[in-house]
Amino acid sequence: MIRAGLFALVMLGAAPAAAQDTAAQAGAAADRLAAASAMLGEAEGARDRVSALTETVRAYEDGLVALRDGLRRAAIRERAIEVELTARRDEIADLLGALQAMSLAPAPVLTLHPSGALGTARAGLIASEVTPALQARAEALRADLEEVAQIRALQDSAIATLEEGLEGAQIARAALSEAISERTDLPRRFTEDPVATALLLASTETLDGFASGLAQIVDAELSTAVPDASAAKGGIALPVQGQVLRGFGQADAAGVARPGLVIAAAPRALVSSPVAATLRFRGELLDYGNVAILEPAAGVLVVLAGLAEVYGETGEILPAGAPVGLMGGEPPGAHEILTESAQGGGVSRPETLYLEVREGDTPVDPATWFALE
Structure with a gap:
């Protein structure tokens, strides 16, 4: 102890x-x-x-x-x-x-x-x-x-x-x-049609196309109230403890620019729902790896990509702070941490989470929703 x-x-x-x-x-x-x-x-x-x-x-x-x-x-x-x-x-x-x-x-x-x-x-x-x-x-x-x-x-x-x-x-x-x-107590907004989801995944070539087709995977709408986080817009905490490496539209070393944030996080870091939101999709998507797509307000999607594990079931309404998944990698051992500290290194953050916010069919700067400082 x-x-x-x-x-x-x-x-x-x-x-x-x-x-x-x-x-x-x-x-x-x-x-x-x-x-x-x-x-x-x-x-x-x-x-x-x-x-x-x-x-x-x-x-x-x-x-x-x-x-x-x-x-x-x-x-x-x-x-x-x-x-x-x-x-x-x-x-x-x-x-x-x-x-x-x-x-x-x-x-x-x-x-x-x-x-x-x-x-x-x-x-x-x-x-x-x-x-x-x-x-x-x-x-x-x-x-x-x-x-x-x-x-x-x-x-x-x-x-x-x-x-x-x-x-x-x-x-x-x-x-x-x-x-x-083992959790069974979360409210659900809708039930998923697994066949429609499989067809959408097979026919999708871009994140834009997949996001616009998410309505097709709904099997049955339920009467549960839909959360709306618009009032918190601009002051929402990031879903993982880490450091923003690249901002909205900034190109990486290969010259590839994406309309989202790249956040460096520690191995096995916990990724949480930043606000109450509906889990619209979870699973592997294109070259984004494991993805969780949240809907914090009507017509607004928050895409979280690059997780090793994704929690929850599609259609569930997650409360603010609920776990969404874990980052990948292996945490360093105690001796490795001491060696890194002795060399003057800070907190190791070799994993990256991609965060994209979409309003309608258009990506927007996540800084309009999240507090990046």
């Missing part, structure tokens, strides 16, 4: 301020992971197991991101100190030599001068001025070396926390997938 006080060994009271800040960040991340571990234990008996496990997965993701960020900051600080100490090598050598000489000679001998009493008095005055300066420089050097030692102790202690956090996140994702497969 992850313990909230895992990083107490860095002796915050004795560590320099920068080390205290780094350790405090790591301790806060450990607290998040401990809370996620507790949530995982409680989710099994929760009334809404899917919702509880969704929050658990998010808590693990937040805790792991925070811990990796703390380790990255620690590595950057460690390198900065090492670079500074290397640049001051000659000065440090002189300082150590002076301190060693002072420690070997008896105090009265240090102030004696061959010119007599006057020289001895002057030597005493000089020593009284020089000694505090030497002591201050020695204290600064000691603080730097102590900070490096504290940072390395923190990094060593993080390995167990990372391993438990990664394992807990994997267990939570598996439990979430199982709970969703």
